[in-house]
Amino acid sequence: MKADVILGLQWGDEGKGKIVDYFAPRYHVIARFQGGPNAGHTICFKGQKYVLHLIPSGIFHRDIINVIGNGVVIDPVSISEELEQIHQVDRTAAQRLLVSDRAHLILPSHRLLDAAMEAGKGLTKIGSTLKGIGPAYTDKTARCGLRVGDIFRPGFMDKYEALKASHLALIDQSPVEHVIGKDDFVTYEKKWMDALDALKQLKVINAAYFINSRLKSGKKVLAEGAQGTLLDIDFGSYPFVTSSNTSASGVCQGLGISPHQVGHVYGVFKAYCTRVGSGPFPTELNDSFGELIRTKGHEFGSTTGRPRRTGWLDLVALDYAVMLNGVDSLIMMKADILSGIGDLKVCVRYETDGIQTSEAPVFLDRVRPVYETLPGWEALTLSGEYPNPVLSDSLQKYIASIEGHVSVPLTILSTGPDREETLILQESTH
Numbered sequence: 093m094k095a096d097v098i099l100g101l102q103w104g105d106e107g108k109g110k111i112v113d114y115f116a117p118r119y120h121v122i123a124r125f126q127g128g129p130n131a132g133h134t135i136c137f138k139g140q141k142y143v144l145h146l147i148p149s150g151i152f153h154r155d156i157i158n159v160i161g162n163g164v165v166i167d168p169v170s171i172s173e174e175l176e177q178i179h180q181v182d183r184t185a186a187q188r189l190l191v192s193d194r195a196h197l198i199l200p201s202h203r204l205l206d207a208a209m210e211a212g213k214g215l216t217k218i219g220s221t222l223k224g225i226g227p228a229y230t231d232k233t234a235r236c237g238l239r240v241g242d243i244f245r246p247g248f249m250d251k252y253e254a255l256k257a258s259h260l261a262l263i264d265q266s267p268v269e270h271v272i273g274k275d276d277f278v279t280y281e282k283k284w285m286d287a288l289d290a291l292k293q294l295k296v297i298n299a300a301y302f303i304n305s306r307l308k309s310g311k312k313v314l315a316e317g318a319q320g321t322l323l324d325i326d327f328g329s330y331p332f333v334t335s336s337n338t339s340a341s342g343v344c345q346g347l348g349i350s351p352h353q354v355g356h357v358y359g360v361f362k363a364y365c366t367r368v369g370s371g372p373f374p375t376e377l378n379d380s381f382g383e384l385i386r387t388k389g390h391e392f393g394s395t396t397g398r399p400r401r402t403g404w405l406d407l408v409a410l411d412y413a414v415m416l417n418g419v420d421s422l423i424m425m426k427a428d429i430l431s432g433i434g435d436l437k438v439c440v441r442y443e444t445d446g447i448q449t450s451e452a453p454v455f456l457d458r459v460r461p462v463y464e465t466l467p468g469w470e471a472l473t474l475s476g477e478y479p480n481p482v483l484s485d486s487l488q489k490y491i492a493s494i495e496g497h498v499s500v501p502l503t504i505l506s507t508g509p510d511r512e513e514t515l516i517l518q519e520s521t522h
Contacts, residue, residue: 093307094355095123097343099317101413103329103367104338105393105400106360107425107506109133112149112316114511115358120311122150123159123303125346126336127318128198128225129170132393136509142178146171148316151178151185161299162194163336163346165228166240168287169280175290191291192299193241199252200281201259202227208266229335231255240296243288300348307353315343315354321413329456332371340417359419359500361410363427363490366400368393372456375403375439389429404463406439407497412452414498421503421518422494427487428507432470437463438493466490491517 098115100106113135116122129145135152136142144151146166148158160166178185202224210222231237238255242248307313321327323334324342336342340357344350364385367373377385382402385391391400413419430436439461441448448462467486483491483505491502503518 093310093312094353095303095307095313095315095343095347095349096356096358097315097317097340097354097417098358098360099338099340099417100320101322101359101361101410101417101419101422102320102365102406103322103371103373104318104320104334105132105366105368105391106320106362107134108317108360109135109144109149110425110506110509110511110514111358111360111423111504112314113137113152114514115314116150116153116156118312119150119156119314121157121159121303121306121313122148122316123161123299123313123347124148124164124316124318125161126163126338126342127334128165128228129167129223130221130225130334131318133316133318134509135511137511140181141509142181144174147174147178147189150314150316151188152181154182154184154188156188158189159297159299159303159347160189160191160195161303161347162192163342164192165196165198165225165232166191166291167198167223167284168291169284170223171294172287172290186294190295190297190299190302191240193239193296194299195240196228196232196237197240197242198224198228199238199256199259200224200277200284201256201263202231203280204263204277205259208263226335227259240291243292244296303347303349304353307349315347317342321416322409324416327416329371330454332369339413356420357417358421358423359414359417360423360425361405361413362389362425363405363430364389365403365406365409366391367403368398368400372459373401373403374409374442374456374459374461375406375437376401377403381433384433385429389426404437404439404461405494406461407494408439408442408450408452408461410494411450411498414500419498419500422498422500423504423506424491424494424502425506427490427505430468432468434468436466436468436490438466438490440464440497464493466493 098112100108133144133149150156151158205227206222206224319334319338321339324338325333385402441450441462442459443462444459469484469486505515507513
């Protein structure tokens with residue numbers, strides 16, 4: 093058995109949480125493989141909305157095990173608060189949540205360091221969520237971080253205090269005011285310590301052995317990604333990226349499985365593009381169309397609340413993401429948001445210094461999008477389901493344009509936030 097993958101093909105916020113929740117009943121295990129509480133996976137059902145930051149999006153299904161893999165960085169406060177939210181629906185949820193003993197911890201001082209580092213960048217800020225994620229990954233790479241398994245070992249508090257002291261020494265050298273004051277830090281640290289006790293009550297496992305044993309026994313595993321491919325630390329729009337590998341390669345590193353065990357890759361994207369924070373955005377709309385899409389699509393960060401930048405669909409970037417991830421099938425979200433706004437544009441090539449290309453360059457800040465105009469749809473008139481879904485002619489042309497450019501079938505269309513508002517266009521062949 094192989095592990096299937098659901099990941100984002102844009103700059104995050106594609107709607108992966110809904111799709112993981114929708115697919116969850118087909119699987120025995122849902123596993124997050126990278127990222128931290130900067131993720132904001134929104135799930136809607138029975139008229140209620142839930143936002144998950146660390147806990148995998150299969151947690152609301154009682155027969156599914158949810159795993160936080162070693163590639164994730166964990167803030168105990170965040171995971172404790174999420175469980176409190178989930179327990180309002182299901183008091184047994186914690187019994188289905190397993191945590192890798194190799195996952196790194198986000199310390200309170202990581203948050204303070206994150207704020208100081210971001211403030212020090214001035215006009216070159218990358219738009220960090222200030223959750224301490226970048227500094228936690230930095231310590232992981234520098235081989236001085238603390239892992240979940242450390243909290244059960246003698247001397248943990250000594251290691252914690254030593255690492256905190258090194259962070260505070262760096263912060264004291266910073267010439268700028270910090271977003272998080274030291275009085276607030278003391279309060280948060282106490283909250284963090286209380287949450288650490290709650291984290292100890294969860295089942296901590298050697299996740300690599302767990303995942304591999306489940307695959308070997310024929311159980312179906314779904315790997316859940318956070319953020320999006322264009323934010324990948326290696327292949328995204330660096331330096332305006334996240335601190336982990338958000339592409340399919342991160343599945344092996346973040347869960348401890350071999351490349352041979354990666355199965356069907358589902359790529360999720362919006363019918364248009366959004367981006368939060370700084371960084372190049374070739375198809376950005378700084379006009380009434382952009383504001384209309386932002387308003388209709390409720391494009392505000394589920395983690396930060398910040399308004400998202402909006403733009404037309406970028407097929408050059410989408411094709412790049414499909415290539416990097418080996419995507420087998422596409423899932424398009426929010427086609428309903430483009431209803432009734434007239435003709436639509438899609439970027440089909442980039443132009444730099446008069447030269448056009450269909451490849452995404454290493455630097456996106458100088459490219460100019462070359463557009464193709466397609467007819468819009470007044471209303472998202474959908475009827476039927478697989479194998480006989482009925483779509484408007486203009487929506488079919490939009491889908492055909494996407495499939496023609498990336499050479500991958502679009503198999504699922506999301507028509508709203510609820511798990512029931514999902515239309516199967518083609519059944520996956522895996």
